[in-house]
Amino acid sequence: MAIIIFAIDDVDSRAPSKYTDWFGRHKFFPMGYLANGGSYMMEMFDKCFDKADFIKHVTAVVDLKNKDKNVTASCTVVISHTDESILLAFRPTYGVDEQNEEILTVAETTSFPGGGIVNKFYYNALMILWNGGIKDAFLTSKNKYSNYEIWITGHSMGGALSSLMAGYLVQMGYASSSAVKLMTFGEPRNGHKDFANRFPTLVPWAYRVVHHNDYVPHSIPQELGYQHHRNEIWYNNTMANGDPYIECDEPESLKCSNSVAPDKWSILDHGGYFDKKASCLKTASPMLF
């Protein structure tokens, strides 16, 4: 007989020791919308946080080729006192121009600090955001609240930028690997095998959530040398409240979303995370671990 010990009254203001559906559904996923900017961002800020400081939003042109002003990336920095965390949220791809550029430059790569090959478009975009205000916003926040965790999240392209950000902060000594909590949604591959295999030493608390037949995690092919980093959380369903998930701790596991045949990959499933009903809860997570 299993003995389950949990304290119902106890609250953990930080991320749990491993992935929980509650944290994905009511914290990281909806918090990712903070990256979108504009009045919607402030609406989400009010919905997601109780005691928090809005620190910075940066949107920048990140085109590698033609200075196309439609090719942009965004990041938002928030300090949440309730969660005792500094949040970095990254926005998905916006528009056809950006989508085309991601496809056209897919084989272009660059070296990641400390070793490993990564996608050039994503890394370049991250560096433009970092040097365009995110670095200062992050370091100011970190200096003030040095014991806070660092929560990094994003959907789609935002997931790729989140992963590179998480690795970068630890590699460059801006954060300790135990402080960084990474959770992404529908993340495309963004590093080669050498980078992906090194990733868990940089960011051990890392979850790539994949919804059912979502096409995007398969879109950047392994044939070009890319590989996903661990760990994958796969929902083989609509992600409705209470739906089960499978965790795969080895990269590119055939037990998770790689079990889906290519003819089933669906761009529709790239939306619909948490059945389109994810909502922020301002309260800290109930402690179940």
Ligand SMILES: *[C@@H]1O[C@H](CO)[C@@H](O)[C@H](O)[C@H]1NC(C)=O
């Ligand atoms: C940017 O997108 C708009 C439509 O959303 C389009 O009219 C314009 O030509 C695009 N700009 C460039 C430089 O491609």
Ligand SMILES: *[C@@H]1O[C@H](CO)[C@@H](O)[C@H](O)[C@H]1NC(C)=O
């Ligand atoms: C995922 O769900 C589909 C039905 O949607 C089912 O056919 C398939 O066997 C499931 N895959 C795994 C690995 O459980």
